[in-house]
Amino acid sequence: MMTGTKYLACLWTVVITQAGFVCGDIQFLERHEGESVVLPCVVEKRSTPPFGVYLKRSWLRPGEVLFHYTKSKFQVNNSSDKNRTSVDGDPSLHSVNVTISQLRVRDTDRYYCEFLVENPSSEDEKIQGTTEFFLFVNPDAPGSVxxxxxxxxxxxxxxxxxxxxxxxxxxxxxxxxxxxxxxxxxxxxxxxxxxxxxxxxxxxxxxxxxxxxxxxxxxxxxxxxxxxxxxxxxxxxxxxxxxxxxxxxxxxxxxxxxxxxGDRCGCSSYPTLLYTLSSAVVLLLLLLLAAFVAIYKCKATRKVKSRPQAPIYEEMVGVAPHSRKLGPSHLEEAESSEYRNCPMKKSCPDNYYESPSGALRLKR
Missing domain, CATH: 2.60.40.10 (Immunoglobulins)
Structure with missing residues (x-):
C-alpha cells in the first residue's frame, strides 16, 4: 500500500515538474490601419526582479522591436517606429504596457515579451512573458473581415x-x-x-x-x-x-x-490535462485507500474467528481434567505409590491409621 502511494506521489511530482514550464496563452488582437494596440507584458513575480524587457516579433518579421532597461528610457530597433511607440511601467515591477499607434499592415505579426533576470553565478536568465500576442492589422474597412x-x-x-x-x-x-x-x-x-x-x-x-x-x-x-x-x-x-x-x-x-x-505543443490543453491528471490521481488514491481498509478489516475478522475466547467454566474445568476423571484403578495406583515412599518394614510416623492392629499395640 505504501509503495503504491509513494509511486503515485512521485509520478504526480514528475507530472507537475514537467508541466510547470512557462506555457503562455496566445491572445488574438485585430486592429485596422491607423488604430492603436496595447500589448501588456507580464511575468510571474520572482524574488529577484527583472532588470529589463524585450518586445520581439517571431513570425513575419522576426527580431527585436524594443528594449526597456529598468529606470531608464526604452530603445526601439527601428527609428521610424519611435514616434508611434510608448512604454508604461517598469520591468522591475514584473509588468509593462507597450502601446503601438498608427498601425500599418506590416505590423501584422506574432509578438512576445522576454524579461531579463540577473544571475550572479552564470548567464542572465531570459523568461518569456505569460502571454503571446498575434496582431492582425486589417487594411479594409472595419467589419469587412x-x-x-x-x-x-x-x-x-x-x-x-x-x-x-x-x-x-x-x-x-x-x-x-x-x-x-x-x-x-x-x-x-x-x-x-x-x-x-x-x-x-x-x-x-x-x-x-x-x-x-x-x-x-x-x-x-x-x-x-x-x-x-x-x-x-x-x-x-x-x-x-x-x-x-x-x-x-x-x-x-x-x-x-x-x-x-512545435516544442511548446500542449500549452492550450494544459489546464484540461492538469485537471484530468488530478482527477485520475485522486481517484486512484481513493481506490487504494478503500482497498487498504477492506484488507485490514478482513484480516481483523479472520484473527478473531481463529482464536475464540473460551468460557470461564471451561477454563476452570481444564485446570485439572485428569484428576477428576480418574477411574478406580488409577486411585489404587496412586495409593500404592504413596505407600511406596515409606520403608517396607517401618510405618510412616505421621500415619496413625496405617492398620487396626497397629493402633491396638499403641494403646497397650
Whole structure:
C-alpha cells in the first residue's frame, strides 16, 4: 500500500515538474490601419526582479522591436517606429504596457515579451512573458473581415469554414480555393475546379473538403491535416458555385489564423490535462485507500474467528481434567505409590491409621 502511494506521489511530482514550464496563452488582437494596440507584458513575480524587457516579433518579421532597461528610457530597433511607440511601467515591477499607434499592415505579426533576470553565478536568465500576442492589422474597412484563431500541435489538423465567394449558398459547388498568408501577400495553396485538377497536387492530400446539411443549407468545411509549425499563417477558404472561378488574390471575408505549436505543443490543453491528471490521481488514491481498509478489516475478522475466547467454566474445568476423571484403578495406583515412599518394614510416623492392629499395640 505504501509503495503504491509513494509511486503515485512521485509520478504526480514528475507530472507537475514537467508541466510547470512557462506555457503562455496566445491572445488574438485585430486592429485596422491607423488604430492603436496595447500589448501588456507580464511575468510571474520572482524574488529577484527583472532588470529589463524585450518586445520581439517571431513570425513575419522576426527580431527585436524594443528594449526597456529598468529606470531608464526604452530603445526601439527601428527609428521610424519611435514616434508611434510608448512604454508604461517598469520591468522591475514584473509588468509593462507597450502601446503601438498608427498601425500599418506590416505590423501584422506574432509578438512576445522576454524579461531579463540577473544571475550572479552564470548567464542572465531570459523568461518569456505569460502571454503571446498575434496582431492582425486589417487594411479594409472595419467589419469587412471576420477573424478566428485556431491552435493545434505539430502533426495535428485544423478545420476551416468554407464560405461562398459571392453569397450563392444554395447553388451547386463547382470549385474551392484556399489561400494562405505568411508573408506580405496571400498565396493560393489549393485550387480545385471541377473542370481542372488541383493546381498544387503535392498539397491536395493535406486538404479534405466535407459537407454537412443544416437548416440554412449545406455547410462546407475544409480540414487541413498534418500541420507543421511552418504552416502557421492566415487561411481563407472560398467556394465557387457557378460561372467562372474568382481570380482575386486577396483573402476572403472570413480569415482563420492557424497557430501550429512545435516544442511548446500542449500549452492550450494544459489546464484540461492538469485537471484530468488530478482527477485520475485522486481517484486512484481513493481506490487504494478503500482497498487498504477492506484488507485490514478482513484480516481483523479472520484473527478473531481463529482464536475464540473460551468460557470461564471451561477454563476452570481444564485446570485439572485428569484428576477428576480418574477411574478406580488409577486411585489404587496412586495409593500404592504413596505407600511406596515409606520403608517396607517401618510405618510412616505421621500415619496413625496405617492398620487396626497397629493402633491396638499403641494403646497397650
Amino acid at each position: 471576420d477573424m478566428e484563431l485556431v491552435e493545434t500541435c505539430a502533426g495535428g489538423s485544423a478545420v476551416l469554414p468554407c464560405l461562398p465567394s459571392h453569397g450563392e449558398g444554395l447553388a451547386p459547388v463547382e470549385g474551392v480555393s484556399v489561400k494562405r498568408q505568411r508573408g506580405m501577400a496571400p498565396v493560393e495553396v489549393l485550387y480545385d475546379w471541377k473542370r481542372h485538377s488541383s493546381s498544387n497536387p503535392s498539397s491536395s492530400s493535406q486538404f479534405h473538403l466535407s459537407s454537412t446539411p443544416s437548416p440554412g443549407g449545406i455547410v462546407f468545411k475544409l480540414t487541413v491535416q498534418q500541420l507543421q509549425p511552418e504552416d502557421s499563417g492566415l487561411y481563407s477558404c472560398q467556394l465557387f458555385h457557378s460561372g467562372s472561378p474568382d481570380v482575386s488574390t486577396s483573402l476572403g471575408r472570413h480569415v482563420v489564423f492557424v497557430s501550429v505549436q
